[in-house]
Structure formats: C-alpha cells, structure tokens
Amino acid sequence: MPESLRQKQSRFALMVALLLTETDNMGYSATLGEAYRSPEEAKRLAASGKGIVESLHCIRLAVDVNLFKQGVYLTKTEDYKPLGEWWESQGGSWGGRFTRADGNHFSLAHEGRK
Template sequence: MGLSQHQREFTLNVSKLIQFAFSKGIELTFGEAYRTREQQLLYVQSGKSKTMNSNHLRRLAVDFNFFKNGNLTYKFEDIKEIGDYWESLHPKNRWGGDWNKNDIKDGFIDTPHFEMNI
C-alpha cells in the first residue's frame, strides 16, 4: 500500500475518531495536521519537538484540542478512552498519550496527537 493510500485511510479514520469523541461528550477543535519541514525545523530548534521524522510531515498525524463540559482539557484520564478507540481502528495507529500502547501513563505524553505510524 502506497503512502497516498495510507493517508486516505488515516483521514477516514480521523473522521470516525471525531464522531466517537463527540458521542462520548468530548468536543474537538483542530490543531495541526500537515506540517511543513520548515515548521518542523522551528519546533526542533525551539525544543517543542525532538524529531525531524514526525508523521505530521507525511500527512499521517493530527493534533486536537479537547473540550469536556465546555472546558479545555488535555488530561490523560479525560482522553484515554478516545486514544484507545483510535488504536482500535488500525494496528498501525498510535495515540501520543500512550506511544508504546501499554495502557499506562508513562514517558513522554502528547495527548493531542493521533497518528498512523507506517
């Protein structure tokens, strides 16, 4: 399967994620999806990111903002159900709140981030 096909599958799964989140009372707004190399370089230089190998560069990642009862939240506990759903949609899907898929809050936590890691 080529990159473009993966990108389309990723986008379709994001639509399911959005529907699921709203159905669970977590409303979403978009953060970043596609990111240019120039933007990624700025993030690496400023310490916001540690890698130039981000799936945002491949159109295979998206960041969301979450609203629970109208209040902005990025708490692991608030988002975990959505992260688990994301990982159930495709074996290559990863949630930034649980990079290693161990269901435990540990290591580097990036709850807004959902990606397909092909």
C-alpha cells in the first residue's frame, strides 16, 4: 500500500527528531521555529513576498529550525549548509536550495512540492 499523507507526516516527525539530535551532534544549539502554518497565514505571507501559498508547512511536512553556535544566532543560509546536507542525506529537502534560499527550512517533498 502506498504511504498516505498521514503516514508521511509521522515519518517526517521522526525525521525531525533525528534532525534536532544531529544539531547537537554538530555542536549547535537549536530552537524551534514555525512548524504548522494555516493556509490563511501562507496566503498572507506569500502576498508579502515570503513563503509560498502551497507551503509544505500547511500540510505538516516542513519545519523551521533556528541554529546557534556558541550562543550566536546563525542567520545566513550558508551557516545551515552542513545540517542541510545531512538532512538531504536522510531523504529530506533543504530550503537552502530554493531559488529564494531559506536556510532554516527543512521539509519532506510531497507531490513535487518542496
């Protein structure tokens, strides 16, 4: 039987647990950013040039994770590259590859959406 969206959401949640563990392994500390986003909020953000209407946040397949190194908040996409590459090695999609790079965005592709 093919994996349902519901099953995929739970697989993603477990992947995120490993992602957070990996931040610690790599010597970062992390805080959680946005996970679920309502369709209304996605529309509002897209209208202001942030994010997309069809965001994977709206179907619980994306999370934003904020990284810190020695207490300093990392804001550049390149700062997230080691973690992004690790995430890709686990089968995830990393926002650092987006045309409008979004380094702290980690998702699981669904029906061609990243």
